[in-house]
Amino acid sequence: xxxxxxxxxxxxxxxxxxxxxxxxxxxxxxxxxxxxxxxxxxxxxxxxxxxxxxxxxxxxxxxxxxxxxxxxxxxxxxxxxxxxxxxxxxxxxxxxxxxxxxxxxxxxxxxxxxxxxxxxxxxxxxxxxxxxxxxxxxxxxxxxxxxxxxxxxxxxxxxxxxxxxxxxxxxxxxxxxxxxxxxxxxxxxxxxxxxxxxxxxxxxxxxxxxxxxxxxxxxxxxxxxxxxxxxxxxxxxxxxxxxxxxxxxxxxxxxxxxxxxxxxxxxxxxxxxxxxxxxxxxxx
Amino acid sequence: xxxxxxxxxxxxxxxxxxxxxxxxxxxxxxxxxxxxxxxxxxxxxxxxxxxxxxxxxxxxxxxxxxxxxxxxxxxxxxxxxxxxxxxxxxxxxxxxxxxxxxxxxxxxxxxxxxxxxxxxxxxxxxxxxxxxxxxxxxxxxxxxxxxxxxxxxxxxxxxxxxxxxxxxxxxxxxxxxxxxxxxxxxxxxxxxxxxxxxxxxxxxxxxxxxxxxxxxxxxxxxxxxxxxxxxxxxxxxxxxxxxxxxxxxxxxxxxxxxxxxxxxxxxxxxxxxxxxxxxxxxxxxxxxxxxxxxxxxxxx
Ligand SMILES: Nc1ncnc2c1ncn2[C@@H]1O[C@H](COP(=O)(O)OP(=O)(O)OP(=O)(O)O)[C@@H](O)[C@H]1O
Ligand SMILES: [Mg+2]
Numbered sequence: 001x002x003x004x005x006x007x008x009x010x011x012x013x014x015x016x017x018x019x020x021x022x023x024x025x026x027x028x029x030x031x032x033x034x035x036x037x038x039x040x041x042x043x044x045x046x047x048x049x050x051x052x053x054x055x056x057x058x059x060x061x062x063x064x065x066x067x068x069x070x071x072x073x074x075x076x077x078x079x080x081x082x083x084x085x086x087x088x089x090x091x092x093x094x095x096x097x098x099x100x101x102x103x104x105x106x107x108x109x110x111x112x113x114x115x116x117x118x119x120x121x122x123x124x125x126x127x128x129x130x131x132x133x134x135x136x137x138x139x140x141x142x143x144x145x146x147x148x149x150x151x152x153x154x155x156x157x158x159x160x161x162x163x164x165x166x167x168x169x170x171x172x173x174x175x176x177x178x179x180x181x182x183x184x185x186x187x188x189x190x191x192x193x194x195x196x197x198x199x200x201x202x203x204x205x206x207x208x209x210x211x212x213x214x215x216x217x218x219x220x221x222x223x224x225x226x227x228x229x230x231x232x233x234x235x236x237x238x239x240x241x242x243x244x245x246x247x248x249x250x251x252x253x254x255x256x257x258x259x260x261x262x263x264x265x266x267x268x269x270x271x272x273x274x275x276x277x278x279x280x281x282x283x284x
Numbered sequence: 285x286x287x288x289x290x291x292x293x294x295x296x297x298x299x300x301x302x303x304x305x306x307x308x309x310x311x312x313x314x315x316x317x318x319x320x321x322x323x324x325x326x327x328x329x330x331x332x333x334x335x336x337x338x339x340x341x342x343x344x345x346x347x348x349x350x351x352x353x354x355x356x357x358x359x360x361x362x363x364x365x366x367x368x369x370x371x372x373x374x375x376x377x378x379x380x381x382x383x384x385x386x387x388x389x390x391x392x393x394x395x396x397x398x399x400x401x402x403x404x405x406x407x408x409x410x411x412x413x414x415x416x417x418x419x420x421x422x423x424x425x426x427x428x429x430x431x432x433x434x435x436x437x438x439x440x441x442x443x444x445x446x447x448x449x450x451x452x453x454x455x456x457x458x459x460x461x462x463x464x465x466x467x468x469x470x471x472x473x474x475x476x477x478x479x480x481x482x483x484x485x486x487x488x489x490x491x492x493x494x495x496x497x498x499x500x501x502x503x504x505x506x507x508x509x510x511x512x513x514x515x516x517x518x519x520x521x522x523x524x525x526x527x528x529x530x531x532x533x534x535x536x537x538x539x540x541x542x543x544x545x546x547x548x549x550x551x552x553x554x555x556x557x558x559x560x561x562x563x564x565x566x567x568x569x570x571x572x573x574x575x576x577x578x579x580x581x582x583x584x
Contacts, residue, residue, distance in 0.1 A: 081476055085468075113478030123469040126492050136477035139487065185473070192477060 032057040032196055032226040033078060033115075037092035040073055040082075047073045049256040050092070053245055055196070060218060060227045062237035062263065065247035066278065070255025071230045072120075074247065075198045078228065079115040080108060096196070113140060116194035120201040122181035124173035124188070129165050132173045132184055136192035151191055159187035160217055179210025186217065190225075197221070199229040203236065215240050234279055238267050246275045337563060341556035349557055354523055354539075357548050364550060366558050369539040371526050373565075376440055376519060376535060377509050380447035385501055388455025395456070396463040397485045409460070416453035423449050424514030432518055440526070440533035443519030447508040454507065458500025462493040495577040502573035506566045512537035536562045 031054035040048035048070045055061050055078075063071045076082035077090060080101060094101050101111055113136070124132050133152045137143055143151070152169075156162040161183040165176070173184055182202060189197060199218075203211040218227055218240045231237050237244055244266040246259045259266065259275045270276045303309065352365035391408065399405035427446035432438055466489050474484040490497075520532040521542060536558055543555035 079476065081472060084472060084475055109478045109480055111478075112476055117476040119469060119473065119476075121469065123467070123473045125470060125473065125488055135474070135487070136479075139474075139477065139479035139483045188473075188477065 029059070030057050031055055032097060034095040035078075035092070036094075038074075038077065038094060039091040040070070040077055041089040041091075042073075043087050046254045048077075049250075049254045051247075051257045053257060053260050055226060055228055056243065057195075057226050058223060059242040060222050060229060060240055061243045061245065062241035063228065063230045063245050063247060064232070064234065064237050064278070065255075065258075066249065067232075068253070068255075069247040069249045071247055072200050073255065075117075075200055075228055075230055078196070078198055079112050079117055081112070081117060109140075113192050114194055115196045115198060116189035116192065118182070118185050118189055118197065118199040118202045120204055122178055122185050122205065124176070124181050124184050126172065126174055128170045129173045129176070129184060130169040133187050133191050136188060140192065155187040155191035156184075158190050158217075158221065159183045160213055160220075161187055177210075179206045179213065182206060182210065182214065183217070186214070190221075194225070196226045196228065199227065201230050201232060204232065211236070234267075234281075238263060246270070246272075246278065248274060248278070334563070337556065337559045340553070341558075341560035344553050344557045345560055349554070350561070353525065354554065355550070356523075357551065360550075364554060366534075366536070366539055366554060366561075368522065368525050369534040369536045369558065370561070372440070372519070372522075372533040373509060373535045373537070373562075375526060375529075376443045376447055376515070376533060377505060379440070379444035379529075380451055380508055381501075381505055383444070384448040384451040384455055384504070388452050388504075389459050389497065389501075391456045392459035392463055393485060393490075395460050397481065397489060408456075412453040412456045415449075416457060419513075420446075420450055420511050421513035421517075424517035427514060428517040435530070437530060438518060438520035438532040440519055440529045440531070442517075443515045443533060443535065444529075446514035446518045447511060450511060450514060451504040451508050454504040455501055458503065459493075459497045462496025462500060463489060465496060466492045498576045499573045502569050502576075506569045509566055509569070510537060510562065512541050516541065536565075 033055040035051055035053045035055070038048060038051040039046065051074060063074060065071055073082065076085075078094060078101075082088050090102055096111070096114065099106070125135060127135070130152055133155050134148050137148060137151055153162060156165060161180060164180060165184070168175070173181065176184060182205070186197075186202070203214050206214065215236065218229065221227065222242075229237075229240065241263045244261065244263045245257055246266065247255055248258045249255050259270060259272045261270075266275060267279060270279065304312075348363045349365035349367075350370065351367050352363035353368055354366060355362040355364040391412075395405045395409055399408075423446050427442050427449065431442040431445055435442070470488050470492060471484055474488045475481075479487070515535050515538050519535060519538070521538045522532045522534045526533055540555045540558050540562065543551040543558070546552055546555070
């Protein structure tokens with residue numbers, strides 16, 4: 001898969017001139033997910049306070065902010081994976097195409113198939129490359145071998161990994177490099193055809209070249225997919241995203257959303273002084 | 285340049301080829317020597333036992349001993365062996381494994397995957413830990429009271445029951461250990477792909493933990509194969525072939541126990557030979573567990 005020519009892969013790109021020119025920014029369109037007044041608690045401790053934001057369909061939304069401000073908490077709330085890790089409580093509303101995902105009638109397995117996730121550290125299963133990608137399909141129902149083969153190949157192609165692994169499909173996924181493993185995790189998530197893909201610092205364990213490949217990937221995928229990406233890398237946020245949400249903490253260490261806007265606006269002319277300070281590296 | 289704040293002076297460069305002071309070198313050598321000495325001491329009894337068993341038992345080991353029944357005392361024109369005890373041990377250990385391994389693995393799955401941190405899980409773990417420390421003779425007496433007295437007969441069933449009770453806590457605790465080693469990120473990754481708890485456990489967690497579980501389970505099997513006390517009270521012994529689960533059944537360990545004290549040379553030498561075979565059987569199980577583990581790792 002070739003890299004997207006419209007997008008700069010120069011890691012030292014100036015934050016003042018984001019790679020996505022404003023005229024390239026499409027109309028907001030319809031939100032795939034709407035978050036209204038979300039407050040999030042671990043046990044009794046509040047981690048997020050009244051976050052309201054729309055995640056637009058077919059766009060990339062970046063979440064930035066200092067460590068501990070609740071970025072991971074926020075995206076783990078979007079597919080309800082956080083409740084597997086801790087005792088949590090959620091107030092407010094999160095909608096996925098109009099459906100309240102915290103309603104008691106929601107089937108979590110269906111929900112998580114629609115809203116995929118890529119974790120910070122690559123976490124392939126200790127199975128073959130093929131079985132990793134086929135896993136999500138296999139747990140959701142039977143498919144014929146040839147159908148499965150096609151899905152696996154397509155997912156690996158979409159994750160720009162096919163050429164590298166097509167000869168080692170039956171080898172253990174743990175033998176791949178870190179960057180390949182992360183792309184495998186992306187392929188695994190893509191194979192179940194989610195509508196939304198959540199990525200929590202997907203490149204933090206990767207070198208610049210692997211990072212570049214994943215950024216290219218995000219560019220290629222975004223027309224079909226709604227992507228939410230958490231990143232500590234300002235250049236990355238400015239390169240890959242259409243919208244940016246800046247999160248921060250207050251004095252009591254409760255996270256909240258400071259500002260949301262198109263990436264070019266946030267990076268060029270943020271309304272809040274705190275956002276500007278953070279982007280320019282003066283705090284956080 | 286000296287940095288007063290850290291008490292850090294970068295102008296002072298150490299000569300890296302300078303050896304350590306003699307006292308430290310000496311100490312290091314002495315500690316290494318002591319470590320070797322104690323390792324040797326620890327291995328000494330182990331090798332002493334092995335060598336003695338092999339010395340006494342190996343000369344009489346033949347195909348005949350492996351396929352024939354024990355000859356009555358004083359009869360020398362009949363083949364002498366302990367095939368019935370081998371069969372008895374295999375049957376009872378097999379039956380005990382068939383019961384204790386599934387129950388034990390399921391229990392461990394409950395402990396780590398479903399009831400983790402809950403009061404029920406904690407009490408189960410506590411009970412398993414206590415049970416794993418109960419002397420095997422106590423388990424034998426228990427099985428005697430529960431099964432032998434009620435059925436009014438020593439039997440292979442009673443022996444298997446006692447062995448299963450002994451194996452159960454070992455299987456539970458070792459399997460729990462293996463399941464706990466599976467990284468939580470694997471469970472999250474599976475859940476994030478829309479699989480249910482059951483699917484995650486079955487397809488991801490058990491798969492990753494399989495080598496560890498196998499090792500633990502085979503060690504429990506090996507331990508059961510060598511147990512004597514619980515079988516004396518339950519399966520007893522017999523000079524004849526295995527004749528049904530409701531009847532007294534011979535086993536390797538009880539045969540060794542009975543014959544080792546015997547005044548007859550033929551029987552004591554048979555006990556030594558049986559020891560060799562029993563040790564080899566247990567060794568085989570251990571090697572098997574290593575192989576299973578290694579093969580799985582090779583794939584990775
Ligand atoms: N499983 C958990 N149980 C309890 N508290 C948690 C848990 N996970 C996170 N927290 C708390 O919630 C707050 C937000 O954490 P979160 O991981 O969302 O931050 P983050 O913005 O992703 O930080 P980073 O950039 O370092 O990844 C932190 O104060 C953290 O201590
Ligand atoms: Mg985080």
